[in-house]
Amino acid sequence: MDNNITIDTSRFQEISVSYLKKLSGDKLLTFDVLDQQGNTVCSAGQALDDELLKKKSEEGIKFFIPRVTESIGVYDREIIDMKKLKAIADDTATMYTDIRKNGKMTHAQFLQSHNHLAAIVDSLRTEDKTGGVLSLLKDIKDFDYTTYTHSVNVGMLAMILVYKEMSTGDKVKLAALAGYLHDIGKLRVDQSIIQKPGLLSQDEFKKVLEHTREGYRILDSVVDSTGKKVVSNIIKFVALFHHRKLQSPGYPFRDSDKDQTRENQYNELPDLARMIGICDMYDALTSETPFRIPMGAEKALRYILSLSNYLYSTDDIHRFIKVLGLSLNKGMPFLKAGDFIMIESEKISMDTRKKVRVYEVARIEEISRINFMNPKVMIFYDTIKNKKVHNIIVDLRYDSNRRVVRVFESTRIRNMLLRQLKQD
Numbered sequence: 110m111d112n113n114i115t116i117d118t119s120r121f122q123e124i125s126v127s128y129l130k131k132l133s134g135d136k137l138l139t140f141d142v143l144d145q146q147g148n149t150v151c152s153a154g155q156a157l158d159d160e161l162l163k164k165k166s167e168e169g170i171k172f173f174i175p176r177v178t179e180s181i182g183v184y185d186r187e188i189i190d191m192k193k194l195k196a197i198a199d200d201t202a203t204m205y206t207d208i209r210k211n212g213k214m215t216h217a218q219f220l221q222s223h224n225h226l227a228a229i230v231d232s233l234r235t236e237d238k239t240g241g242v243l244s245l246l247k248d249i250k251d252f253d254y255t256t257y258t259h260s261v262n263v264g265m266l267a268m269i270l271v272y273k274e275m276s277t278g279d280k281v282k283l284a285a286l287a288g289y290l291h292d293i294g295k296l297r298v299d300q301s302i303i304q305k306p307g308l309l310s311q312d313e314f315k316k317v318l319e320h321t322r323e324g325y326r327i328l329d330s331v332v333d334s335t336g337k338k339v340v341s342n343i344i345k346f347v348a349l350f351h352h353r354k355l356q357s358p359g360y361p362f363r364d365s366d367k368d369q370t371r372e373n374q375y376n377e378l379p380d381l382a383r384m385i386g387i388c389d390m391y392d393a394l395t396s397e398t399p400f401r402i403p404m405g406a407e408k409a410l411r412y413i414l415s416l417s418n419y420l421y422s423t424d425d426i427h428r429f430i431k432v433l434g435l436s437l438n439k440g441m442p443f444l445k446a447g448d449f450i451m452i453e454s455e456k457i458s459m460d461t462r463k464k465v466r467v468y469e470v471a472r473i474e475e476i477s478r479i480n481f482m483n484p485k486v487m488i489f490y491d492t493i494k495n496k497k498v499h500n501i502i503v504d505l506r507y508d509s510n511r512r513v514v515r516v517f518e519s520t521r522i523r524n525m526l527l528r529q530l531k532q533d
């Protein structure tokens with residue numbers, strides 16, 4: 110029997126307390142329930158609390174608001190069987206212990222990884238219900254955080270990203286497997302260094318950096334019974350390059366390419382290596398480790414946006430956010446009216462005739478859920494000329510050249526910007 114309560118949140122703007130009361134028993138909510146002020150009163154996955162409903166009725170509250178997510182019938186445990194996912198995490202733990210001990214991966218272990226991930230991809234339904242899949246990532250994280258749960262998470266994120274871009278099954282499987290195996294090289298790095306709380310010594314840091322090359326080596330040496338290499342190049346490249354960044358070298362460094370700009374080095378990376386790099390960053394930011402408090406989805410997404418044209422290209426960040434931003438943040442835009450933001454655009458320089466990037470500071474005036482990356486903004490500062498400009502309202506839905514690339518979080522800077530905005 111289905112013990113979940115799923116409501117078509119595209120139809121219900123609010124749920125009456127009396128309706129919720131009717132759904133009594135052992136039921137779990139499949140959506141967050143908010144009060145009129147937007148505070149969560151009951152989270153998805155929790156049981157309905159009769160006491161709470163009674164208390165709210167007595168307080169005169171007649172309606173709750175279901176948190177709308179991108180998908181309909183949000184929290185559908187049928188999409189991916191949680192047991193299946195946990196079993197994969199357990200199998201991964203066993204497999205990793207083995208690889209760590211032997212220093213290499215066998216063909217059978219590679220096939221097992223492939224089959225596990227392929228089974229999940231095959232079980233995805235064609236309807237867009239990925240909100241449910243994403244909510245499972247949190248469950249996986251709740252039971253432990255180690256290299257193997259991180260691997261499962263990054264595999265799932267890469268899978269959903271590619272799946273939501275309407276790719277075919279094979280591409281989705283490749284993304285899932287590449288994400289899952291991206292950190293396999295860590296199994297050749299001393300565990301005490303990987304899990305060390307606090308700062309690493311220079312020597313230890315160097316050893317951690319080596320996990321990219323080690324990952325490539327492990328995957329490159331997987332052969333079948335005839336001695337033929339079985340892991341595709343793209344999976345090996347993801348392991349090797351998932352830390353390469355746009356403005357900072359990332360690793361591994363490439364000394365032979367001193368004449369190449371970092372931007373070229375970044376742009377020539379396989380698409381999947383760049384996107385899995387962002388999935389990796391997202392999972393690291395939102396994961397709890399013994400020595401780090403996790404960021405919530407909203408904070409992590411705002412942080413990732415601020416890495417545009419710095420650690421990752423603006424195109425890649427926007428791609429990640431447009432595809433996953435709403436689902437990861439439970440259907441809510443992570444930008445809001447009143448946010449001070451940086452806008453990037455391109456123009457042709459009068460002097461050099463080359464394309465240059467221009468940055469403006471603006472405040473979000475209006476934002477819609479569907480078009481949250483293209484809000485209506487008031488631009489008031491030109492960072493190239495370093496001066497205040499006349500306040501102009503621009504609707505970014507109709508200006509594809511201008512893109513939001515940063516949110517200013519610090520109160521000090523926000524106050525300073527507010528003063529600028531009010532200046533004539």
Ligand SMILES: [Fe+2]
Nearest residue numbers: 291292351352
């Ligand atoms: Fe890594």
Ligand SMILES: [Fe+2]
Nearest residue numbers: 259291292389
């Ligand atoms: Fe990683």
